[in-house]
Amino acid sequence: MSKQRIIAIDGPAASGKSTVAREAAKRLNCVYVDSGAFYRGVTWKMLREGVNTKNPLAVLPVLLKSKWKFEVRDRAVFFSIDGVEPGEALRDKDVREAVSDIAAMPAVRKFVVSNLRKLKKLGSLAMEGRDIGSVVFPKTPYKFYLDANPEERAKRRHAELIARGETEKAQEVMESLERRDKKDSTRKAAPLKIADGAYVIDTSEYDVEGVARVLLGRISDLEKPRSDKMINPIWYRIACKFLGMGLKVCNNIQAYGVQNVPKSGGVIIASNHASYLDPPAVGACSRRMRMTHFMARDTLFKNPLMGAFLHRVGVIPLDRERGGDLKAMKTAIQLLKDGACVALFPEGTRSPDGNLQPAKPGIGFLVAKGAAPVVPVYVHGSYEAWSKHSDGFQRKPINVIYGKLITQEEIQALGRGKAAYPLIGDLIMQRIAELKQKFEAGEITE
Ligand SMILES: Nc1ncnc2c1ncn2[C@@H]1O[C@H](COP(=O)(O)OP(=O)(O)O)[C@@H](O)[C@H]1O
Ligand SMILES: Nc1ccn([C@@H]2O[C@H](COP(=O)(O)OP(=O)(O)O)[C@@H](O)[C@H]2O)c(=O)n1
Structure with missing residues (x-):
């Protein structure tokens, strides 16, 4: 059996984390984990239950009562909450707008981080998010921080939303990303940051294949006999x-x-x-x-x-x-x-x-x-x-x-x-x- 790798990929919204994490999972035979989906999942559940997503005291009891089930399909982790798989609804606008408030709640983070860590039993993981290298798996040597300039990220996310049939304007997408980035990097609990030892890749300079090549090259360098x-x-x-x-x-x-x-x-x-x-x-x-x-x-x-x-x-x-x-x-x-x-x-x-x-x-x-x-x-x-x-x-x-x-x-x-x-x-x-x-x-x- 090949050795277990935990590949931690962090970065702001639309920097290309999920794209490259999926690619790495495919090429290195890992399970892909979108940790943002977990925070989106909590948000989706709260919105469904009509819970105020800004009030931790209202969120916590509903979260603790909910039953989460995890399964691996096509080398990626999926979950259902109380028997319902949220699927594409995780990307909906109401979820997108409320998720950073939910993700700033320490109790929610504790819940998600503990579930993310349990996934280690699945073997090698390519996990992406905001705090994977800094909090969830700080000891892994395979830490990456992806970034791209805000215009490029907004352009990518806008194209994605249009392809999904949404009608948001480019400017609105840009403002929404900026709001979320600000909340994610200034919150007290596990803010978005470059984990110590993380390898920074500016993805505005590369296409998807280019980013994958840099990331895989880095992993292979790390596995060379140590200098x-x-x-x-x-x-x-x-x-x-x-x-x-x-x-x-x-x-x-x-x-x-x-x-x-x-x-x-x-x-x-x-x-x-x-x-x-x-x-x-x-x-x-x-x-x-x-x-x-x-x-x-x-x-x-x-x-x-x-x-x-x-x-x-x-x-x-x-x-x-x-x-x-x-x-x-x-x-x-x-x-x-x-x-x-x-x-x-x-x-x-x-x-x-x-x-x-x-x-x-x-x-x-x-x-x-x-x-x-x-x-x-x-x-x-x-x-x-x-x-x-x-x-x-x-x-x-x-x-x-x-x-x-x-x-x-x-x-x-x-x-x-x-x-x-x-x-x-x-x-x-x-x-x-x-x-x-x-x-x-x-x-x-x-
Ligand atoms: N290097 C890249 N060059 C151009 N487009 C990219 C690149 N990486 C990702 N994308 C596109 O940008 C969008 C956002 O990428 P995604 O991987 O979902 O970002 P994140 O997971 O960081 O939010 C997707 O539509 C994806 O296809
Ligand atoms: N490890 C993580 C992953 C996501 N999140 C939160 O979840 C939100 C959605 O994450 P995501 O990865 O689905 O977002 P995108 O980068 O795909 O836009 C982020 O804006 C963060 O507020 C987090 O706090 N910690």
């Missing part, structure tokens, strides 16, 4: 132990907030850089949570012994002469997509005076394309211990402070494409500066 294997764990452990002990004895190194580094999934650790001691300091402290790939200038690999060591501990060689080294960037992006942890120094090179420098433009590109959250880190004291201009190593204390995760959602809120890259770099440096300020004010104690 994490670039790290030899024994070498890594020995190097961290050795360097960590050295830093403890000589610099009394202390770490704060290391638990902010998630134990799994693609993540970037972004630290300030003032000394050669920063990579070993960050590597040794982060080791408690996970192994980390650093990026280092390729000239360090020239010495064969050093080169062999750096390769074994998973360091990515970076050609600093060539502005943005695309090969190194691609390696780092692939590692992030494979769920690895990549550490980098947004300032590019060591600070000449110990002060924070602006981020290099490449960092924004890497963060945007790697689609991973970022842990900001402030290393304090490494400049005093071994700066660019000092004669050598000093036994000064070093502290490594890990800040709260900058989520993909915050990053996406800065916009898309090239214009967002410098903003991403600025945001990261701002978070590092806040950590510096808090640490220096004595506000960070554990």
Whole structure:
């Protein structure tokens, strides 16, 4: 039997979720689950019973009394409520207009999420909705977030409604989608968001086949042997132990907030850089949570012994002469997509005076394309211990402070494409500066 896959596809209305989820189900032999249909089902039932769909106290008793039966036909889940299958009525206008209010009710969500999770017993699933990757199956590695610009989505939904014989105007459809998107992404309970680790696909750029190809390609990439294997764990452990002990004895190194580094999934650790001691300091402290790939200038690999060591501990060689080294960037992006942890120094090179420098433009590109959250880190004291201009190593204390995760959602809120890259770099440096300020004010104690 092939392994069980739970493919989670989220996104706003008419972004193409059901189309691609059906396609994935067909090609990968999964059961297709339209979770929106469950919320529509609850709404349909309430409208049938004449229940006020804005009043949770009226909805809950009717929902709890209703009997739901599930069955799989043509590789998709269907349900009946109290013996009636709602079918196409789920797409009716009254249901469409009321569903976001119903879906915002925590008790309804609890009911639906619990039923969705039970479907795991059916085997592999391609499930689409708003919170599949963030709430229903947060542990699945196969998370996708589909999006498309609002005009394109409204155009698609309008064409669909016209084909069903409805008479809504394009403008009305657009407004209805906007209303629903707003409710779905601002509600308190499980709002629509990009789940951490989700792979974002802008479907306005592709036809259906194109989206399916990207999605299936991503699944197949995830199933390739992990590039994490670039790290030899024994070498890594020995190097961290050795360097960590050295830093403890000589610099009394202390770490704060290391638990902010998630134990799994693609993540970037972004630290300030003032000394050669920063990579070993960050590597040794982060080791408690996970192994980390650093990026280092390729000239360090020239010495064969050093080169062999750096390769074994998973360091990515970076050609600093060539502005943005695309090969190194691609390696780092692939590692992030494979769920690895990549550490980098947004300032590019060591600070000449110990002060924070602006981020290099490449960092924004890497963060945007790697689609991973970022842990900001402030290393304090490494400049005093071994700066660019000092004669050598000093036994000064070093502290490594890990800040709260900058989520993909915050990053996406800065916009898309090239214009967002410098903003991403600025945001990261701002978070590092806040950590510096808090640490220096004595506000960070554990
Ligand atoms: N990539 C695409 N290009 C063009 N039309 C698409 C694409 N993906 C989906 N559609 C069409 O857009 C409409 C909405 O797609 P659907 O999969 O139902 O969206 P969702 O499930 O996100 O609401 C459907 O009529 C579908 O055929
Ligand atoms: N996992 C989900 C799926 C849908 N929903 C809600 O159900 C509504 C209908 O979902 P749907 O997937 O059928 O809608 P479309 O994207 O097909 O227009 C959404 O607007 C959400 O309010 C949700 O809250 N969580």
